[in-house]
C-alpha cells in the first residue's frame with residue numbers, strides 16, 4: 324500500500340475545499356469499501372479526508388412527511404430507525420439484506436451509495452479492466468459474468484452496481500444533497516449513477532471534491548407498504564444476483580399505482596419503468612405480475628454467464644408483487 | 654506517515670504511534686500483542702477480526718487504526734479474564750461451540766454486539782416486517798451470518814448464543 328496522509332474533517336466546507344484542491348485526495352466514510360481497495364491496490368490516494376465526524380449523522384423528519392438522512396448515518400442505525408421502519412420499510416429491508424451486522428455498523432449512507440462494483444476483474448489488478456484502468460479492455464467479455472449486467476451495459480463494461488440500499492432509495496425517488504467546491508446542489512438519485520457507455524471509469528456524475536451530505540426521501544404514503552426481495556447464492560451475507568424493491572396501491576382489485584426498482588442487473592440501480600406502466604390499471608393477479616416482468620425483461624441483453632438472471636427476476640418480481648397485493652387484500 | 658492516537662483497549666489507556674496504513678487489526682496483534690483478535694481474510698469477508706468499538710461490533714481489518722483515536726476497543730479477551738469468563742465464553746465451552754477455535758474470538762465479540770443490538774430492538778432480515786425481533790434460532794443465524802466457521806461449529810454456536818441471550 325502506498326503511503327498516504329490522513330485528516331479528520333470537522334467542517335463540511337473545509338473537507339470539500341481540501342479534497343477539491345488535491346487531485347490525490349479522497350473522502351473516507353466507514354472505510355468498508357475504500358480500505359479494501361487500498362489493500363487490493365485498486366486505488367492509491369495521497370490523502371484520506373475522514374468525514375465520519377462531521378455530524379452528518381441525523382435522521383430528521385421533514386415538515387411535508389418526508390425524511391432527511393445525513394450522509395454519515397450508519398447503515399445499521401438507518402435500518403433500525405423508527406421513521407424508516409414505519410414510512411419506508413423497503414429501505415430498512417434493503418439495508419438489512421446487505422453485508423453483515425459488523426459491516427452495517429461501520430458503513431455510511433454516503434459511502435454505500437458510492438461503493439464500487441464487485442466485478443471480479445475490477446477487483447483483480449492483474450487483469451485488464453476499463454473501469455479500473457481506462458482503455459485496458461474488459462476481461463468480463465467472454466469471462467465469468469454470473470454477476471454482470473443484463474440492462475444498459477456497453478462493450479466497454481458490463482459491471483453492476485452492488486448496493487441494496489440504493490435500489491430501495493431509487494424506488495422511493497430519493498434526492499441526494501451534494502456539497503461541491505462551488506456550493507450545494509441537489510441531484511435526483513436516478514441521475515446520480517450512470518450507465519458505462521465508453522467511460523466506465525465514472526460510476527456517477529459527481530465531480531472530484533463533491534461530498535454527499537444527505538439523502539432526502541420525499542413523502543410517499545405508497546411506501547408504507549413496500550418490500551425488498553433479494554436473490555443470491557447463499558441465504559445471507561452475499562451480494563444480490565437480482566433484487567426487487569416494490570410498492571403498490573390497489574383499489575377494488577386493480578393496481579392504481581406501482582413502483583419498481585431492480586438491483587444486481589445494471590451499472591446503476593435500475594428503475595423498471597416498463598413494468599410500472601404495465602401494472603398501472605391492471606387487475607392485481609399473477610397474470611398481470613408476469614406480464615409486467617416480461618415487459619421489463621424484453622429490453623434485457625443477457626450475457627453467456629448470466630442468463631439465469633432472467634428467470635430469477637421473473638420469479639422475484641412476481642413474488643414481491645403477490646406479497647404486496649395479498650397484504651393489501653387482507 | 655505516522656500519527657499519534659490515544660485510545661482505550663480492554664480497559665487500559667494507550668498512546669500509540671501508528672502508520673496511517675495500519676489497520677486496527679494489525680495494530681492490536683502486531684503492535685500490542687493483543688492476539689485474540691484473528692486475521693482470517695483481511696477483506697471483511699469472514700468476521701474473525703470482529704471487535705467492539707465503542708460498544709458496537711466492527712471489523713478491525715477494514716478499520717484504519719488512525720480513525721480510532723479517542724475510542725474504546727474491547728476484544729474477546731477483554732470481555733472477561735481467566736478467572737471471570739464472560740457468559741459467552743462459558744457458554745461456548747459448555748456447548749462445545751468450536752473445534753480449532755480460530756473463529757471463536759470473532760464469534761464471541763460478534764455475539765456480544767448482536768445481543769446488545771437485539772436488546773435495543775434493532776430488526777434483522779429475519780424479523781418479520783412490522784414486528785419486534787425475538788431471540789430465536791433464525792434470528793441468531795441471520796445476525797451471525799458475518800462470522801464464518803471453517804470447522805462448521807455453527808449449530809453449537811447457535812445453542813451457546815441462545816443460552817446466553819435467553820438468560821438476559
Ligand SMILES: Cc1cc2nc3c(=O)[nH]c(=O)nc-3n(C[C@H](O)[C@H](O)[C@H](O)COP(=O)(O)OP(=O)(O)OC[C@H]3O[C@@H](n4cnc5c(N)ncnc54)[C@H](O)[C@@H]3O)c2cc1C
Nearest residue numbers: 352353354355356357421422431433434435486487535697
Ligand atoms: C464482505 C462484504 C459484503 C458486503 N455485502 C454487501 C451487500 O450484500 N449489499 C450491499 O449493498 N453492500 C454490501 N457490502 C458493501 C458495503 O455496503 C459498502 O462497503 C459500504 O456501504 C460502503 O460504505 P462506507 O461508509 O464504508 O464507504 P467507504 O469505504 O468509506 O467509501 C466508499 C466510497 O465512497 C466515498 N465516500 C464515502 N463517503 C462519502 C461522502 N459522504 N461523500 C462523497 N464520497 C464519499 C469514498 O471516497 C469511497 O470512494 C459488502 C461489503 C463487504 C466487505
Ligand code: FES
Nearest residue numbers: 693694695700714
Ligand atoms: S479478517 Fe476481518 S473479516 Fe476476515
Ligand code: FES
Nearest residue numbers: 752754802803804
Ligand atoms: S472453530 Fe475452527 S473455524 Fe470455527
